[in-house]
Amino acid sequence: MVATDKFKKTPQTDKFNLSAYLKERQQLCEIALDRSIPVVYPETIYESMRYSLLAGGKRVRPILCLATCEMTGGTIEMAMPTACAVEMIHTMSLIHDDLPAMDNDDYRRGKLTNHKIYGEDIAILAGDGLLAYAFEFVATQTPQSVPRDRVLHVVARLGRALGAAGLVGGQVVDLQSEGKADISLETLNFIHNHKTAALLEACVVCGGILSGVSAEDLQKLTRYAQNIGLAFQIIDDILDITATQEELGKTAGKDLKAQKVTYPSLWGIDESRIKAQQLIEAACAELDSFGDKAQALKAIAHFIVNRSN
Amino acid sequence: MVATDKFKKTPQTDKFNLSAYLKERQQLCEIALDRSIPVVYPETIYESMRYSLLAGGKRVRPILCLATCEMTGGTIEMAMPTACAVEMIHTMSLIHDDLPAMDNDDYRRGKLTNHKIYGEDIAILAGDGLLAYAFEFVATQTPQSVPRDRVLHVVARLGRALGAAGLVGGQVVDLQSEGKADISLETLNFIHNHKTAALLEACVVCGGILSGVSAEDLQKLTRYAQNIGLAFQIIDDILDITATQEELGKTAGKDLKAQKVTYPSLWGIDESRIKAQQLIEAACAELDSFGDKAQALKAIAHFIVNRSN
Numbered sequence: 001m002v003a004t005d006k007f008k009k010t011p012q013t014d015k016f017n018l019s020a021y022l023k024e025r026q027q028l029c030e031i032a033l034d035r036s037i038p039v040v041y042p043e044t045i046y047e048s049m050r051y052s053l054l055a056g057g058k059r060v061r062p063i064l065c066l067a068t069c070e071m072t073g074g075t076i077e078m079a080m081p082t083a084c085a086v087e088m089i090h091t092m093s094l095i096h097d098d099l100p101a102m103d104n105d106d107y108r109r110g111k112l113t114n115h116k117i118y119g120e121d122i123a124i125l126a127g128d129g130l131l132a133y134a135f136e137f138v139a140t141q142t143p144q145s146v147p148r149d150r151v152l153h154v155v156a157r158l159g160r161a162l163g164a165a166g167l168v169g170g171q172v173v174d175l176q177s178e179g180k181a182d183i184s185l186e187t188l189n190f191i192h193n194h195k196t197a198a199l200l201e202a203c204v205v206c207g208g209i210l211s212g213v214s215a216e217d218l219q220k221l222t223r224y225a226q227n228i229g230l231a232f233q234i235i236d237d238i239l240d241i242t243a244t245q246e247e248l249g250k251t252a253g254k255d256l257k258a259q260k261v262t263y264p265s266l267w268g269i270d271e272s273r274i275k276a277q278q279l280i281e282a283a284c285a286e287l288d289s290f291g292d293k294a295q296a297l298k299a300i301a302h303f304i305v306n307r308s309n
Numbered sequence: 310m311v312a313t314d315k316f317k318k319t320p321q322t323d324k325f326n327l328s329a330y331l332k333e334r335q336q337l338c339e340i341a342l343d344r345s346i347p348v349v350y351p352e353t354i355y356e357s358m359r360y361s362l363l364a365g366g367k368r369v370r371p372i373l374c375l376a377t378c379e380m381t382g383g384t385i386e387m388a389m390p391t392a393c394a395v396e397m398i399h400t401m402s403l404i405h406d407d408l409p410a411m412d413n414d415d416y417r418r419g420k421l422t423n424h425k426i427y428g429e430d431i432a433i434l435a436g437d438g439l440l441a442y443a444f445e446f447v448a449t450q451t452p453q454s455v456p457r458d459r460v461l462h463v464v465a466r467l468g469r470a471l472g473a474a475g476l477v478g479g480q481v482v483d484l485q486s487e488g489k490a491d492i493s494l495e496t497l498n499f500i501h502n503h504k505t506a507a508l509l510e511a512c513v514v515c516g517g518i519l520s521g522v523s524a525e526d527l528q529k530l531t532r533y534a535q536n537i538g539l540a541f542q543i544i545d546d547i548l549d550i551t552a553t554q555e556e557l558g559k560t561a562g563k564d565l566k567a568q569k570v571t572y573p574s575l576w577g578i579d580e581s582r583i584k585a586q587q588l589i590e591a592a593c594a595e596l597d598s599f600g601d602k603a604q605a606l607k608a609i610a611h612f613i614v615n616r617s618n
Binding site: 041042044045046049092093096099101102119120121122124125127128129131132133134135136137138139140147148149151152153155156158159160162163164166168169171172173175176190 | 350351353354355358401402405408410411428429430431433434436437438440441442443444445446447448449456457458460461462464465467468469471472473475477478480481482484485499
């Protein structure tokens with residue numbers, strides 16, 4: 001399989017058991033997320049927030065945050081509140097994106113979407129609640145050992161990653177591009193740099209901010225994150241097509257059906273795969289100065305491009 | 310008129326020109342809010358955020374924040390980013406409340422609501438964008454002269470005021486109480502303590518946090534704010550009825566039409582007005598130790614109970 005071949009290209013990852021690492025971190029995140037939101041009166045809103053927040057997933061975003069903090073000399077404890085916050089923000093964006101007024105999706109990860117269970121009104125409020133709580137959680141739960149200016153820097157980065165200069169802006173251009181077959185590579189890059197890469201970048205960068213890295217290292221982390229963010233999206237686009245080809249008898253993939261311009265539609269599948277691989281190599285090269293400590297982030301980068309779902 | 314009589318009860322406010330004070334502060338807030346969000350690509354989302362943020366209003370919330378910061382020894386400059394943030398949060402809650410899935414309102418302050426102009430999808434995103442930006446704005450724009458732990462404390466308070474333990478929680482109980490004629494005073498208090506008072510309290514308390522008040526003074530500010538918050542809502546309920554009585558030939562007030570339990574429906578109008586006045590007196594008494602410096606906040610408290618819209 002391609003996945004195995006690609007892994008062998010990066011010697012550092014050979015001795016690193018990524019699967020065990022991801023499983024362990026995922027469990028830590030699940031415990032922290034479960035504890036983050038207790039159910040009190042009015043129960044409905046907390047249950048709705050928990051329904052989507054605890055709906056599973058690979059927890060790539062919080063794991064990236066924890067891994068970066070550890071690589072740069074910090075601890076899991078320092079980064080866990082921020083790791084939970086990025087998952088709250090990610091979850092909020094999924095709840096609102098799934099609404100009838102937006103993408104109108106009934107299912108996500110095989111489960112009914114939030115508004116199908118709780119109604120549109122509660123789903124909108126659950127998103128708002130998660131968003132507000134993400135910032136409160138970072139501000140109140142980050143250990144006192146982390147200097148307050150770093151925590152404030154994290155708040156600012158999360159706000160930017162989420163707002164009109166990030167996720168929200170990307171979603172707006174995506175909505176405006178729907179059904180248009182002639183959107184440019186520039187527009188496509190804007191959408192994904194904002195919809196997908198901005199939050200992934202914030203995860204990585206905030207991990208570094210919490211441990212107090214230099215401006216130079218912060219730049220390296222930023223370039224690492226931007227590269228894996230774009231690769232992540234290219235692979236998403238490819239999977240939308242290849243998953244369809246395997247499922248014969250079904251209608252074409254979601255992007256194809258929506259006449260969406262994607263990287264494979266611009267470059268073809270093979271060229272897209274090569275570009276994704278190049279982005280991952282470039283991302284990993286940014287981390288060379290961190291030596292062996294970078295093995296987790298490098299392995300995660302390769303995992304992103306080699307994943308099958 | 311009642312308004313004039315009530316004013317004379319508080320000697321400090323006689324020599325204080327509240328009308329000029331509010332006008333001046335309102336203008337400062339308008340300028341700061343206008344500057345806070347520039348229009349860049351993708352323009353639609355910034356225009357949508359600005360449409361609702363700059364739609365006028367008395368700017369009571371930001372003015373409360375500025376006034377508290379000044380009363381407790383701080384400056385307007387220290388509090389202005391937080392003042393703008395509370396107005397962004399307030400605006401976001403109005404945009405989402407007006408959505409078809411929530412209260413389904415077409416007009417607010419005589420203007421079409423956000424989703425009637427920009428569509429539901431953009432309106433949801435404009436709310437999300439304002440919310441994210443509120444936190445980013447406080448974190449990045451508060452002058453460096455304010456210690457970072459205070460700014461972080463403000464972030465935490467704003468998050469709590471907005472989330473499931475504040476505004477969002479109040480809105481959920483309000484939605485669940487619709488059409489029920491038998492809701493208790495306890496439930497009614499919960500709705501308003503969360504939907505209205507929580508953010509008003511945050512405005513006042515954050516103004517004090519920024520100037521670094523003692524824990525004891527913070528308690529006084531909290532009680533002042535809780536009292537004016539409840540009085541504010543009682544007066545809102547009364548105005549919904551009296552405005553209707555003056556406009557003969559029209560159907561009953563919005564609350565009455567929606568069979569909402571309100572303070573006047575529980576206590577009657579006269580008793581409600583007395584309770585509101587008592588709350589304002591109690592609020593002002595909390596500020597006695599601040600001497601003459603408290604005249605603006607005391608005058609604002611009386612303004613809230615004597616307003617006609």
